[in-house]
Amino acid sequence: MPKKKTFEQAMSRLDDITALLENGELPLDESIRLYEEAFKLMAFCRKELDNAEQKIRTITESGSGALQYQDFE
Numbered sequence: 001m002p003k004k005k006t007f008e009q010a011m012s013r014l015d016d017i018t019a020l021l022e023n024g025e026l027p028l029d030e031s032i033r034l035y036e037e038a039f040k041l042m043a044f045c046r047k048e049l050d051n052a053e054q055k056i057r058t059i060t061e062s063g064s065g066a067l068q069y070q071d072f073e
Contacts, residue, residue, distance in 0.1 A: 010041045010044050010045050010048075013041055014038055014041050014042065014045070017037060017041075021034055021035065021038075
């Protein structure tokens with residue numbers, strides 16, 4: 001079973017793909033393949049960021065000194 005990629009791995013691969021595409025020396029078919037890979041990686045990163053945002057909670061202290069958790073907005 002392949003190991004699940006992390007957000008950091010996806011971002012690193014996106015950086016690599018960007019450098020390759022900016023170089024301008026790849027054949028068209030390879031450029032298109034890399035563009036498609038980058039698009040999938042961007043969708044993965046966007047989903048990971050959305051999931052992280054939902055998990056973030058703001059911790060506040062109530063008047064009685066107890067901690068309260070609020071969903072991140």
